Amino acid sequence: MATIRDVAKLAGVSVATISRYLNKSGYVNVETEQKIKKAIEALNYEPNAVARGLAGKKTNTIALILPDISNPFFPELARAVEDVASMYGYTVILCNSDDEGVKEKSYIEVLKKKYIDGIIFASNTLDSSDVEQMTKKGIPVVCLDRVPPKQSCSVVRSKNREGAKLAVEHLLDMGCRKIAHIYGPQEFITAKERLAGYEESVKHLDWYSPTFMIQGDFRIEGGIRATELLMERHPDVDAIFAGNDLMAVGALKALHRMGVQVPGQVAVCGFDGIGMTEITQPELTTVAQPIYEMGALVSRILIKKIEGTLEADQTYELDVALVPRESTLRRNGHESS
Ligand code: RIB
Numbered sequence: 001m002a003t004i005r006d007v008a009k010l011a012g013v014s015v016a017t018i019s020r021y022l023n024k025s026g027y028v029n030v031e032t033e034q035k036i037k038k039a040i041e042a043l044n045y046e047p048n049a050v051a052r053g054l055a056g057k058k059t060n061t062i063a064l065i066l067p068d069i070s071n072p073f074f075p076e077l078a079r080a081v082e083d084v085a086s087m088y089g090y091t092v093i094l095c096n097s098d099d100e101g102v103k104e105k106s107y108i109e110v111l112k113k114k115y116i117d118g119i120i121f122a123s124n125t126l127d128s129s130d131v132e133q134m135t136k137k138g139i140p141v142v143c144l145d146r147v148p149p150k151q152s153c154s155v156v157r158s159k160n161r162e163g164a165k166l167a168v169e170h171l172l173d174m175g176c177r178k179i180a181h182i183y184g185p186q187e188f189i190t191a192k193e194r195l196a197g198y199e200e201s202v203k204h205l206d207w208y209s210p211t212f213m214i215q216g217d218f219r220i221e222g223g224i225r226a227t228e229l230l231m232e233r234h235p236d237v238d239a240i241f242a243g244n245d246l247m248a249v250g251a252l253k254a255l256h257r258m259g260v261q262v263p264g265q266v267a268v269c270g271f272d273g274i275g276m277t278e279i280t281q282p283e284l285t286t287v288a289q290p291i292y293e294m295g296a297l298v299s300r301i302l303i304k305k306i307e308g309t310l311e312a313d314q315t316y317e318l319d320v321a322l323v324p325r326e327s328t329l330r331r332n333g334h335e336s337s
Contacts, residue, residue, distance in 0.1 A: 002043035011039035060090050062302055063111045067099040067123035067146065071218065071246060072274040073291065074122065077144070080295025081120060088303045090117070101125035112139065118302045121147055124188050128152055140305040144298045146188045154305070155315040156298040160190050160271075163287040163320035164197025167241045167269045170285070170322050174330045176239035176267050178207050182216040182226040182251065184243040191218070194243045194271060212237070216247040223250020231258060231266075238266055239328070245270035245277050245286055252280055252327065267328040273321075282326030290318045 004022075008015045013032055020026035021036050028036070039045070064081050066074040082092045093116065097104040104125050111119060118140035124147065131153050134141050143155045164181075171179050181198040184191030195213065202208045214230050216222040223242055227250065230237060242248035248270030252262060260266050262282055270277060273288025297316060304310035 002045040004045075006043055007036065007039045007045050010043060011035040058117050058306070059115050061093060061114070061116055062090050062299075062306070063093045063095055063107070063116050063119045065095045065097050065104060065107060065119060065121050065123055067097055068218075069094070069096045071244075072276055073244070073272050073289075076274060076291045077122065077295040080292040081299045084296045084299035085303065090303060097123045097125065099124050108134070112137070118142070118306045120144055120298050120302055124148065126151075140302060142298050142302040142305065144294065146190045149189060152313070154298075154301045154310070154313045156294050156301070157190075157315070157317055158289040158294065158320050159317050160193035160320075161197035161200070163271060163289070164194040164241070164243075165201045166320065166322045167271065167287050168198060168201035170324060171239040171241060171267055171269060171328060174239075174263070174267055174328050176328075176330075178212065178234065178237050179239040179241060180212045180214065180230050180234060180237045182214055182223060182230070182240060182242040182247050184216055184218040184247070186215075188218070191243050198241060216243060216250075218244050218246060220246050220250040220253070223247030224254045225250075227251040227254035228258075231255075231260070239269070240266060241269045241271075243271055245272040245274045245284065248284055248286065248327075249276060249280055252282075252284065263326065263328050263330045267330060269328050273323060277323070277325070280327070285325045285328040286323050288321050288323045290320070294318060 004015055004018050008018045012035060017028060017032060018036060021028045021033060062085055064078055066078065068074060078094055085092045095107045097107060104123060120142050122144040126147055128151055131141050131151050135152065141153045143151050143153055145157055147155060168179055179202060181195065183195040186192050211233055214226045216226045223246060227240065240251050242251055248268055251268050255262050255266055262268055270284050270286040273286050273291060277284035277286045301310060
């Protein structure tokens with residue numbers, strides 16, 4: 001494959017002149033331009049995107065760093081990021097960090113070498129000094145979802161605490177009287193806020209005790225294990241609010257194995273609004289995050305930041321919505337079949 005040097009040699013000019021021509025970053029007279037065009041055509045030369053990046057030109061590429069692509073929440077988010085990015089002529093590089101700081105830092109180094117135009121972070125390991133460092137190096141950054149609070153960049157997230165309260169209010173409306181909560185890993189701000197919303201909603205009720213809360217891991221397996229422990233500890237539980245949909249699916253699985261009727265004996269509610277909640281049996285009630293809207297918004301914000309049209313960084317907290325389905329719809333609070 002022809003290089004910039006081959007073009008310079010054939011056109012009889014310096015590499016710097018070719019670079020000025022390719023990046024439109026300085027004067028090249030008409031006669032020289034013609035010679036360069038002929039040489040590029042003759043050699044079928046493809047300018048290298050990294051070379052354009054080296055000259056400070058955009059590569060029209062953004063990166064999306066996600067913490068767990070095995071959780072459907074994140075691919076649904078990525079879908080929206082990519083739809084909007086491609087509308088503005090950008091391609092998206094998807095990185096899965098497994099919420100590991102070391103892996104994330106190595107991704108950032110690789111991305112810098114590819115002269116990425118900007119990065120969207122959805123993982124938990126970033127801290128504000130990381131964001132400040134990248135901003136100083138001229139890498140536009142926007143954060144999403146479970147990033148730690150108080151970032152020096154724009155952040156797009158959901159109203160987690162309010163969403164947890166919506167779940168508990170709905171379960172109380174359905175006649176549930178002993179509502180347990182399977183919470184996600186507390187190093188994630190999203191799980192922490194949902195736990196806080198649950199506690200604020202139930203701590204004044206006469207049946208409440210901290211033993212109605214149990215740790216999960218935001219995965220199906222963790223939801224199964226937590227439900228088994230919970231039902232052993234509190235066989236009197238008549239509702240489970242899980243901090244995300246995968247753990248709620250695990251709860252459905254565990255209750256089915258125990259022969260417990262859902263929702264008749266125990267109602268189950270999740271959080272996220274992933275597509276899987278529509279195909280479980282029974283279909284799963286959930287607190288839906290505006291997943292597509294979050295991805296689309298964060299993509300638009302980053303592109304504005306790259307193109308210098310973002311007025312100011314700010315935090316966007318988007319509303320969530322309860323989606324009632326079979327897994328909580330008890331008839332007037334009585335046990336149904
Ligand atoms: O299901 C994965 C969870 O991690 C979601 O609730 C999302 O908010 C993220 O924090």
